[in-house]
Amino acid sequence: MTENEIRKGLAGVVVDTTAVSKVNPETNSLLYRGYPVQELAATQPFEAVAHLLWSGELPSPEQLAELRRIEREHRALPDNVRAAIDLLPLEAHPMDEVRTAVSVIGASDTAGGGSVLDASGSPEENLARSIRLYAALPAIVAYGQRRRRALDPVEPRDDLDYSANFLWMTFGEEPDPVVVDAFNRSMILYAEHSFNASTFTARVVTSTLSDLYSAVVAAIGALKGPLHGGANEAVMHIFDEIGSAENVVPWLEAALAEKRKIMGFGHRVYKKGDSRVPTMKAALDTLVEHYDRPDVAALYTALEHEFVSRKGIYPNLDYPSGPAYNLIGFDTLTFTPLFIASRVTGWTAHIMEQAGSNALIRPLSAYNGPDERHVEGYVASA
Numbered sequence: 503m504t505e506n507e508i509r510k511g512l513a514g515v516v517v518d519t520t521a522v523s524k525v526n527p528e529t530n531s532l533l534y535r536g537y538p539v540q541e542l543a544a545t546q547p548f549e550a551v552a553h554l555l556w557s558g559e560l561p562s563p564e565q566l567a568e569l570r571r572i573e574r575e576h577r578a579l580p581d582n583v584r585a586a587i588d589l590l591p592l593e594a595h596p597m598d599e600v601r602t603a604v605s606v607i608g609a610s611d612t613a614g615g616g617s618v619l620d621a622s623g624s625p626e627e628n629l630a631r632s633i634r635l636y637a638a639l640p641a642i643v644a645y646g647q648r649r650r651r652a653l654d655p656v657e658p659r660d661d662l663d664y665s666a667n668f669l670w671m672t673f674g675e676e677p678d679p680v681v682v683d684a685f686n687r688s689m690i691l692y693a694e695h696s697f698n699a700s701t702f703t704a705r706v707v708t709s710t711l712s713d714l715y716s717a718v719v720a721a722i723g724a725l726k727g728p729l730h731g732g733a734n735e736a737v738m739h740i741f742d743e744i745g746s747a748e749n750v751v752p753w754l755e756a757a758l759a760e761k762r763k764i765m766g767f768g769h770r771v772y773k774k775g776d777s778r779v780p781t782m783k784a785a786l787d788t789l790v791e792h793y794d795r796p797d798v799a800a801l802y803t804a805l806e807h808e809f810v811s812r813k814g815i816y817p818n819l820d821y822p823s824g825p826a827y828n829l830i831g832f833d834t835l836t837f838t839p840l841f842i843a844s845r846v847t848g849w850t851a852h853i854m855e856q857a858g859s860n861a862l863i864r865p866l867s868a869y870n871g872p873d874e875r876h877v878e879g880y881v882a883s884a
């Protein structure tokens with residue numbers, strides 16, 4: 503095999519089909535089960551998009567009501583998950599906290615330790631597990647942020663839908679509809695993106711016939727990295743470092759001279775701009791207005807302008823979502839866990855798809871280590 507035949511990072515390699523979403527960098531579009539993501543973000547609650555990703559269709563009013571009923575049933579933080587989180591040091595990264603929480607939920611689902619394809623992992627059961635995980639994640643993320651701030655947990659409210667209740671459990675205040683709407687849009691935009699690193703990780707784990715929870719835990723590990731989901735957190739660190747729009751040019755020149763990657767820019771698939779950015783930027787704009795923070799918009803625009811004009815590399819979804827989550831009041835360390843709460847819908851849709859037409863994912867490698875050699879003194883037995 504020649505160097506030219508090796509596709510490092512699997513760049514450009516098509517490994518399977520999927521009906522969950524279509525990313526088209528040529529037309530700068532992203533479809534979930536055929537629907538443009540911008541249309542979904544403008545018209546749907548996150549719950550309806552979760553249903554779409556899992557089932558292939560937007561829900562009828564009755565189906566949406568049923569999903570909301572089940573989601574409410576599983577919203578509260580399970581006692582054993584709370585106890586497990588409490589064992590962790592306060593300095594633990596929230597991604598590790600959420601990963602641990604999902605692991606506890608998996609280990610507590612005593613029918614769930616089996617494989618995705620055997621009796622403990624029928625499509626119906628895996629859908630039920632997916633819904634329960636999606637329902638429990640907001641409480642886990644909210645509990646983590648409140649615990650780090652030494653605040654008591656806030657019980658969920660049955661009169662609030664998913665996004666409003668998520669904000670309620672995090673901040674303990676009735677959320678403003680403008681904020682709920684912006685947050686709901688971000689949840690929809692983060693929900694699914696074909697064979698990205700974390701989703702592919704989930705599919706690899708599923709392909710061994712491991713269980714749904716193990717696949718989600720592995721996906722969380724992949725999402726944590728700053729080249730993937732961790733970038734929304736990293737963007738905020740950059741904003742904090744720069745401070746204000748006037749500092750953008752000297753900061754950027756120094757960063758580029760040090761060959762630093764500027765988080766929130768660039769994408770493996772989109773080279774002309776991320777299809778999700780305009781929608782998330784519009785949501786950020788409404789938050790900037792709501793919180794009266796033109797300084798945030800000024801910094802955002804200045805860094806985007808200076809970086810794009812120098813490098814021709816465009817912002818990805820993490821660029822507008824980082825400052826948006828900051829304005830809403832989330833701690834920077836909580837940003838990537840928010841991504842989990844959303845992406846768990848896409849991951850589990852892919853896990854079920856992979857399980858439905860499985861082939862073990864096992865690529866080849868080209869060996870470039872030492873030639874064959876032998877252990878001194880070894881004598882082959884006759």
Ligand code: ACO
Binds near residue numbers: 730731763764766819
């Ligand atoms: N800052 C500076 N330079 C960059 C950036 C960036 N953000 N992104 C790409 N480049 C440069 C690279 O240094 C490289 O330059 P070179 O050819 O001179 O070495 C060239 O552009 C190609 O970059 P690669 O990293 O090889 O491209 P790849 O397709 O593998 O990377 C990636 C995509 C990992 C997302 C990259 O753009 C990056 O690291 N961005 C910052 C992290 C980030 O924002 N990740 C979020 C992804 S989207 C999401 O998860 C929602």
